Amino acid sequence: MxxxxxxxxxxxxxxxxxxxxxxxxxxxxxxxxxxxxxxxxAIVVRLKEYDEARVRAMCDKLLANPVIEDYQIEVLG
Amino acid sequence: MxxxxxxxxxxxxxxxxxxxxxxxxxxxxxxxxxxxxxxxxAIVVRLKEYDEARVRAMCDKLLANPVIEDYQIEVLG
Incomplete structure (x- = not known):
């Protein structure tokens, strides 16, 4: 997790x-x-397993609007 | 700053x-x-000078609702 x-x-x-x-x-x-x-x-997501490409896909598809927003991903462990 | x-x-x-x-x-x-x-x-505040007690006061008075919310302060430099 x-x-x-x-x-x-x-x-x-x-x-x-x-x-x-x-x-x-x-x-x-x-x-x-x-x-x-x-x-x-600040969105905290709890994942079964971490895959950076999939988290970027979540941001691009749903969590952020890439036209007007930037995002940064931090793995908290 | x-x-x-x-x-x-x-x-x-x-x-x-x-x-x-x-x-x-x-x-x-x-x-x-x-x-x-x-x-x-995630609220980023640009300050002329940093005083932790004053930033906590900003949170308690305006930026957060201490009844239902927690907050963390990170100094970015």
Missing amino acids: VHVRILVTLKPSLLDSAGRTVTGALDNLGFSEVEDVRIGK | VHVRILVTLKPSLLDSAGRTVTGALDNLGFSEVEDVRIGK
Whole structure:
């Protein structure tokens, strides 16, 4: 049994409107050291066995939108 | 300038209905090695300076709901 964490983030060139809103909200709360916030997904998948090519296929087919998102795969063990 | 990644996840005792749906969808696509999926948020914050207590305060006040969610802070540098 293997746990894999997939971090799905908007491509850096795209405006992250949720992140922009959170940046403003943190500033309003007094956290003036915050310069930027970007919000992505952290998907933890528990697998019977790990095969990187199959995990990439899951990302490309379902977990991420490769047109607007990047993803990183981390094997947690 | 410091980047900090905050991983916000539902507490393990709570049912993750989005994760459950994705587990089923992956199984339908032929990824039968998937046993479980849990979906959280990965928030990357760019800060002028890092102070752990202040980042924890951001999480407790705005970024996470401590009643139902856990969070982990990773300093990316």
